Amino acid sequence: MKAIGRVLCATGIVAGLIAFFWKDPFTPESLSGARVLLTGASAGIGEQMAYHYARFGAEIVLTARREAVLQKVMEKCLTLGAKKIFYIPADMSSPSEPEKVVQFAVQKLGGLDYLVLNHIGMTHFQMWTGDVEYTRWLMQVNFFSYVALTTAALPTLEKNRGSLVVVSSLTASFLVVSILSFSFPGKIPTPFTTSYSATKFALDGFFSSLRHELIMQKRNVSITLCILGLIDTDTALQNTRGKVHISASPAPEAALAIIRGGATRVQEVFYPWWLQQLCCLWVLFPSNRGQVLRSYYNYSSP
Numbered sequence: 001m002k003a004i005g006r007v008l009c010a011t012g013i014v015a016g017l018i019a020f021f022w023k024d025p026f027t028p029e030s031l032s033g034a035r036v037l038l039t040g041a042s043a044g045i046g047e048q049m050a051y052h053y054a055r056f057g058a059e060i061v062l063t064a065r066r067e068a069v070l071q072k073v074m075e076k077c078l079t080l081g082a083k084k085i086f087y088i089p090a091d092m093s094s095p096s097e098p099e100k101v102v103q104f105a106v107q108k109l110g111g112l113d114y115l116v117l118n119h120i121g122m123t124h125f126q127m128w129t130g131d132v133e134y135t136r137w138l139m140q141v142n143f144f145s146y147v148a149l150t151t152a153a154l155p156t157l158e159k160n161r162g163s164l165v166v167v168s169s170l171t172a173s174f175l176v177v178s179i180l181s182f183s184f185p186g187k188i189p190t191p192f193t194t195s196y197s198a199t200k201f202a203l204d205g206f207f208s209s210l211r212h213e214l215i216m217q218k219r220n221v222s223i224t225l226c227i228l229g230l231i232d233t234d235t236a237l238q239n240t241r242g243k244v245h246i247s248a249s250p251a252p253e254a255a256l257a258i259i260r261g262g263a264t265r266v267q268e269v270f271y272p273w274w275l276q277q278l279c280c281l282w283v284l285f286p287s288n289r290g291q292v293l294r295s296y297y298n299y300s301s302p
């Protein structure tokens, strides 16, 4: 047998053995009766997460601003198998809302096993216009409310060895890519997302630091940071239409990847899976990478 044939054969055997012995660490039954507080649950990825949790038999509190839409999501969740479900309308741009929402959830469910932080404020996909006030507002919705929700929920999560799940984005991730035994810091900033990126970078910094502290204090609460590429939600498609040449991945799959990551207590989830490889390429080939990335974005100077 030629050398290449031997290599292919050995690779096939190794792949076969891995497939045979690999055991999926995710057990959907673990979510039956799990108590979940889910933000941004009225649309997009959050709505899809609500349906998955319902199918798994979880007890759920949904929150977002629009009451009528939350009501509809709640009704569908009941038909899908949610054990218990409630909703509470709340606008996360108001600093008093996060604590109120956590109190409501703890009172209705008797405690929390999962806090899934997913909501975002309206995002402009455009060049920086100098609107500092908008950036301040978005920081409140996308970052400070996450910190406040976490602070209010930590005692109950700790009591129940629970999980914090934070939805972030590739457009704002500071990643450490490991190749062989070397680690390379990498980040992929993208155009048209100045304020949004800033809020997501802040989440990454806060929750990665908090994870260390919880481990150091032996407090058994896991933190899963979810790094997503472009997902086909209505708002994302509307924002990016005609502006980027990147295909979007399906929201129900993204939602399931987030839930699996939280349930298996992994530190990071990449969806779609090839984002991690993309980050490796980004780190390994620094020359011209900015130019290549910009070529996926449409912009004609005025």
Ligand SMILES: NC(=O)c1ccc[n+]([C@@H]2O[C@H](COP(=O)([O-])OP(=O)(O)OC[C@H]3O[C@@H](n4cnc5c(N)ncnc54)[C@H](OP(=O)(O)O)[C@@H]3O)[C@@H](O)[C@H]2O)c1
Binding pocket: 039, 040, 041, 042, 043, 044, 045, 046, 063, 064, 065, 066, 067, 069, 090, 091, 092, 093, 117, 118, 119, 120, 121, 122, 141, 167, 168, 169, 170, 228, 229, 230, 231, 232, 233, 234, 235, 236
């Ligand atoms: N879609 C993508 O391409 C993509 C890519 C990377 C990362 N992500 C991340 O995935 C998560 C979900 O994104 P998505 O595309 O599903 O978003 P989406 O469809 O726009 O949904 C946003 C959710 O947040 C709620 N919300 C908006 N403003 C709010 C406020 N002031 N207070 C409380 N809730 C508010 C919305 O409901 P109401 O209007 O009823 O309040 C809605 O339920 C976000 O964290 C986003 O950064 C998305």
